[in-house]
Every structure is written in C-alpha cells, then in structure tokens.
Amino acid sequence: MSTSYLPEFVGNSVLDTIGLVIPGIDSTLREQMKLPSHISSLGILSSRTGAAGQICAIDEAIKNTSTEIISIDLPRDTKGWGGHGNYIVVGGRDVSDCRRAIEIALELTRKHAGEVYISSAGHLEFAYSASASYALNMAFGTPVGKSFGFMAGSPAAIGLVMADNALKASSVELVKYMTPSVGTSHSNEIIICFCGDAEACKTAVLRGREVGLELLKTMSDDEPQGPSTPYLKSVFEHLLR
Amino acid sequence: MSTSYLPEFVGNSVLDTIGLVIPGIDSTLREQMKLPSHISSLGILSSRTGAAGQICAIDEAIKNTSTEIISIDLPRDTKGWGGHGNYIVVGGRDVSDCRRAIEIALELTRKHAGEVYISSAGHLEFAYSASASYALNMAFGTPVGKSFGFMAGSPAAIGLVMADNALKASSVELVKYMTPSVGTSHSNEIIICFCGDAEACKTAVLRGREVGLELLKTMSDDEPQGPSTPYLKSVFEHLLR
Amino acid sequence: MSTSYLPEFVGNSVLDTIGLVIPGIDSTLREQMKLPSHISSLGILSSRTGAAGQICAIDEAIKNTSTEIISIDLPRDTKGWGGHGNYIVVGGRDVSDCRRAIEIALELTRKHAGEVYISSAGHLEFAYSASASYALNMAFGTPVGKSFGFMAGSPAAIGLVMADNALKASSVELVKYMTPSVGTSHSNEIIICFCGDAEACKTAVLRGREVGLELLKTMSDDEPQGPSTPYLKSVFEHLLR
Numbered sequence: 001m002s003t004s005y006l007p008e009f010v011g012n013s014v015l016d017t018i019g020l021v022i023p024g025i026d027s028t029l030r031e032q033m034k035l036p037s038h039i040s041s042l043g044i045l046s047s048r049t050g051a052a053g054q055i056c057a058i059d060e061a062i063k064n065t066s067t068e069i070i071s072i073d074l075p076r077d078t079k080g081w082g083g084h085g086n087y088i089v090v091g092g093r094d095v096s097d098c099r100r101a102i103e104i105a106l107e108l109t110r111k112h113a114g115e116v117y118i119s120s121a122g123h124l125e126f127a128y129s130a131s132a133s134y135a136l137n138m139a140f141g142t143p144v145g146k147s148f149g150f151m152a153g154s155p156a157a158i159g160l161v162m163a164d165n166a167l168k169a170s171s172v173e174l175v176k177y178m179t180p181s182v183g184t185s186h187s188n189e190i191i192i193c194f195c196g197d198a199e200a201c202k203t204a205v206l207r208g209r210e211v212g213l214e215l216l217k218t219m220s221d222d223e224p225q226g227p228s229t230p231y232l233k234s235v236f237e238h239l240l241r
Numbered sequence: 242m243s244t245s246y247l248p249e250f251v252g253n254s255v256l257d258t259i260g261l262v263i264p265g266i267d268s269t270l271r272e273q274m275k276l277p278s279h280i281s282s283l284g285i286l287s288s289r290t291g292a293a294g295q296i297c298a299i300d301e302a303i304k305n306t307s308t309e310i311i312s313i314d315l316p317r318d319t320k321g322w323g324g325h326g327n328y329i330v331v332g333g334r335d336v337s338d339c340r341r342a343i344e345i346a347l348e349l350t351r352k353h354a355g356e357v358y359i360s361s362a363g364h365l366e367f368a369y370s371a372s373a374s375y376a377l378n379m380a381f382g383t384p385v386g387k388s389f390g391f392m393a394g395s396p397a398a399i400g401l402v403m404a405d406n407a408l409k410a411s412s413v414e415l416v417k418y419m420t421p422s423v424g425t426s427h428s429n430e431i432i433i434c435f436c437g438d439a440e441a442c443k444t445a446v447l448r449g450r451e452v453g454l455e456l457l458k459t460m461s462d463d464e465p466q467g468p469s470t471p472y473l474k475s476v477f478e479h480l481l482r
Numbered sequence: 483m484s485t486s487y488l489p490e491f492v493g494n495s496v497l498d499t500i501g502l503v504i505p506g507i508d509s510t511l512r513e514q515m516k517l518p519s520h521i522s523s524l525g526i527l528s529s530r531t532g533a534a535g536q537i538c539a540i541d542e543a544i545k546n547t548s549t550e551i552i553s554i555d556l557p558r559d560t561k562g563w564g565g566h567g568n569y570i571v572v573g574g575r576d577v578s579d580c581r582r583a584i585e586i587a588l589e590l591t592r593k594h595a596g597e598v599y600i601s602s603a604g605h606l607e608f609a610y611s612a613s614a615s616y617a618l619n620m621a622f623g624t625p626v627g628k629s630f631g632f633m634a635g636s637p638a639a640i641g642l643v644m645a646d647n648a649l650k651a652s653s654v655e656l657v658k659y660m661t662p663s664v665g666t667s668h669s670n671e672i673i674i675c676f677c678g679d680a681e682a683c684k685t686a687v688l689r690g691r692e693v694g695l696e697l698l699k700t701m702s703d704d705e706p707q708g709p710s711t712p713y714l715k716s717v718f719e720h721l722l723r
Contacts, residue, residue: 003700026645073662164266396528398526409508418514
C-alpha cells in the first residue's frame, strides 16, 4: 500500500474500502449526479464488501458533520462472495466537512466490519443503530430517530431462517425485506431491516446472529470470521440470560 | 463442518447447498412472501452454485411429497464464476412433508451436480428430466409432463454454439432462451431450455455437452469438472453410435 | 489448453476470451436473436473480464471486414472482481467474413488488455479509439467517426474521482455516465465515455489513468497489472510535458 498525495485522498479501511473527497465537482458530472445546487463538495466512500455496516458508518458521519447524504448504491460484489459492496456519496458546502465525514466513516467502517462473518461457504452481515438518521432512511426506508436493525444471510436460505427467528424472538417492525430478485442487486441473500425500541432491535439482531452463525458453520470446516472484532459481543453477553 | 441441532436444519450437499425448513413461518414474513393461506410450513434449498440441477431436484421432490413450489430465485453467484446460484422455497401443510421434500432435493442435488463442469476459465451446466413438473414449469415455462432439457455455457459465446448445435441435432421445441441481458441475473451465459420427446431431448443435451466441453477445454489447461459423477454418461454411451 | 477441430472454433485470447463463428444459425435461434434477414452467419467474441477493450477490438474488426454489429451484452463477471465481462455478436453474409472479424478482434483484445489493471483490491479499465465505429456507438452511444475515450474504476469511488479529474483536464464531451445502479450490470464501477478531438480524448484518458492508478495502489500491496503491455504508454510519454 502506498499513500497518495492527491488532494482527493482521505484514507483506506478494511473490506477494501477507500474514502475520497471532491472539492468542486465538474459541472457535467454535477448534472449527471443530479446534485442539489447548494452542494459544491462531495465525500465518497466505497468498498468491495459490506453494505449495512458502511451505511451505518456514513449515517453517524452525517449526524456529526455539516454534510448530507446524496446517494447510496449497492453493487453486486463481495469479491466473489454472494453479497454487495457499496458506493456512497455525501455532500456539503465545504470540502473540509466532507473530508471529516469520510474520516469518521472510515473509522466506523472498521468497527462495523466486526459484524461481517465470511467463511468459504457464505457470509453473514449484521448492523444495529440506536438512532437511525438519513443515510439508513435513504437506503432502507427506516424511520429517522428510531432504533434500527439489519441482518443478511448467504446462501439466501440461511437469511430466511435468521429472519424468521429474529422476528419471532422480538416485537420489532419490519421495514424492508430483500431477496435475490427484489431489492438486492441479485445477491444470494435474504435481508431484513427493522425498527422498534432499542431492546427489541438488539434482541432480534442477536437472535438472527446466533442462528445464522450456527447454520453457516454446518457448510464448511472454516470458522466464519471478519476483518475486525465483533462489536455486538458485549451487548450479546449482557442480553443472554 | 459442524452439525446443527436447530429444528430448522435438514442437511447440506455439494455446490455449497443447504437445506432448511420453517415450521409455521412468522406472519410478517408470510405476508412479504405472499404465501397462499393453506401453506403453513416451508422447505428451503439454496446453493452458491447451480441452477437447473437443483430445480430438477426440487421438481422430483415435490412430485414425491405433499408439497408445492412457492418461489425460485436465481441470484448472480457461482462463487466468482459466471453463473447463478439458487434459492428455492417449497410449501406444505406439514413440516414433516417439507423436511422430506428437502431431504430428497439434497440427495438429488448431488446427482445433478454431476452435470456441472467448472474449469478455471468457465463453466457448463446440463440437466434432463423425463417428465417436468411444477418447479421446472415455474422456472422456465416448460410444459408439465413433457421431457425437458437444459444447457448453460459460460463464457456466453460457448453457450450460443452449444445451443445452435443442440437445436440442429434434434427436433426439440425451444421453451426459453436466456442471455446476459434477458432472463438471467446478468450472468455470463447463454442458456436454452427445451421440451419434446425423451429421445430428442437427450440427443440435444448430449450434443450440447459434447460441443461445450470441447470448447471450454480450449480455454485453460485444467479439465472442466464438477463435484460428483456425470449422470448422463450411461445415456451418452448408449446414444452414440 | 487443447485446440478444437470444431468448425465453429476460431481461437482464444487473454482475459478468458474465446472467439467462435456460426455458419448458418439455427432458425429458432435466429428468431430469438432478432437477426436481420440478410445475416446468415455469425461471429461471436466473449470474455470473462473486460468490456471497452473488446468492444474497441470488435469496432476495428467490423471496419475491416464485411460484417456488422448485432448485439453487445455486458454480463456482471470479471471472475470475482467488481466489473463486467462481455458477449459480442457480429453478423455477415459469409462465414469467412465473420471468421476474419473474430480473428482480428482476438488479436486486438490482446492489445487492448494492456489497459486493464487488476490488483487484489480492485480494477481499472481504459480505452481509446481515434475513430469510433458502430460497435462503440451501439454500446455507449458515442458518435461514429469521432475520437472516443473510456474509463472505468473499481471500487466505484475511484471511478468518480478519475472521471472528475479527466473532465476537468480536458474539454471532451461526456457521452455516457454509468454507476452501479444505472447503465451497468450492478458492477462496482463508475464509468464514463466521452468523445471530442483526438488530443482532448487522449488527455482525458491519460489523466484518469494517472489518478486511478495512484488511488488503486493505496488499497493493496500488489501492483495493479493486466495480461499484456499498456498500449497508451507511448502516447502517455509524448503528451506529458
């Protein structure tokens, strides 16, 4: 890895993530991207692997800076695995705000990557936010200000059984249900997003995680694991009686 | 690989396939999945690699149990290769029927995987059913009760030459023609499905297989091969004069 | 690799490319492919990796033979990476014309592959044509006869910064802007195509290439590289002052 002295370069993170800024986007691109007129600078985060984790990271970043969410794309990627990567654009009046937002998002991407589990057979992704903001709202339609939970399982059959267990374990409200044909970019996943009170969302996510890990482990000899430390672990221990 | 004591777990098979059941699906998911009211339990099969083979496996399974086909999705997968995985849901009144259907499908997945050929350059998939039922009908529009043949070749150019040779070799009726842009999930394949009398379908499949294997072998040093034994082999020898 | 004595076989090239011909396509396939009535033979090129390079190769091939472009598909492929493969069909009255077109395209695929750069983190693709013909026009809507430039960067964030730099460096006219959600097959890329005078297109391509390579190098320790020699290199040295 080399560093870059390009003014656009902000940094890198796990899951093949790069963070960049554009101070004063070219006018032809501005038109193609349908940018609002008050936006002059952009911050961009994109990864080969992961979706909800990086969207949560951006969600926190825009809460803490004078930036707003512009677009969220979920390419079919994961470097040969069955899920998504991401391509997320935020905007602001000032390039320093955009740079700060992307710095925060790169740091939080590392944290959220703790809840991505990859084995030689498939993958799982979990995310939890105590209070969803506009990025999570744009991506999944979840209400702003409410607790938010996300789970994806691949191969897709695992995702459905995770979803069923999670929804039976807790009285959360389903906000999005995604399949290989609907809502995804043809990924091999069943994904659910839900909102509700914090305790209910946590219970649902943790139940899905328990079931998903057990089922994925039946498929290969290697342990499902991600590039950083599971961050729901402490929560997990606390909630299990 | 660990086993699972979850009530949902049925088993695993080749091509990263997992089989699961859900006894009494959650009511919110039921609504999202648009399940008919008489269905209370589900059986689910999904794989990272393969499409027609697993659909044929499910097709046999529903013929032999009190279950029916609910949905068939073809995610863009194959673990970095140019084709599909699958996500198939069957339904029944009784979870034991669904479990039996998935057990049959897991076993037959192994058999059908004999006609998946993967090299470092591309892949081929073939399938043949003496009498198509409702799963093959839902997936490809082939008439119920008629013999059915399927062939996919990747990179796509190979698939087209396979199709041309197969259709010239035998008077089958084309029921589906799929390309990277139409009918697939943007896979790098040309796929044809056809019906007709048994002999005609077999001749077409075997001619496509002969041409596809020869062309795929020109692309890399390794032999195209799958996870189990080609099951059309005996048929093949019998038909070649 | 074995050679093939099938009459359809033309040859292989880098990036898992195969070239084939079909003399007198089956009438059912002819209908499905919506072939014009004066076309009786086909030439087919398809690859697991690459898009613009092979389209440029075909573009030259049809200029130099009595063939015409029939269809261009961009499957989501690149063997586990974040981009496209390709599936391109040309047609002619004579199979010898089609064979010649595919021979030319296979040879030029090797040349154009010099501007595909792949690292363990992502990939870049560049293409330049001094005078676009009907294949480039069909694929990207670029005007026939004008100079044409193409650049794709993955992960997508890199592609956007490449595009911004290229468009600021040179007064080219943007003809296509593609994102993971619009215009691609859900690839993890931002792609731009542009036309203009030769010097302007070259300047834009070279600026995008310089920025893209620097950013991609920040993501992994291995050097981004392709299967053949960069062909814009001499142009590059000449233009840099």
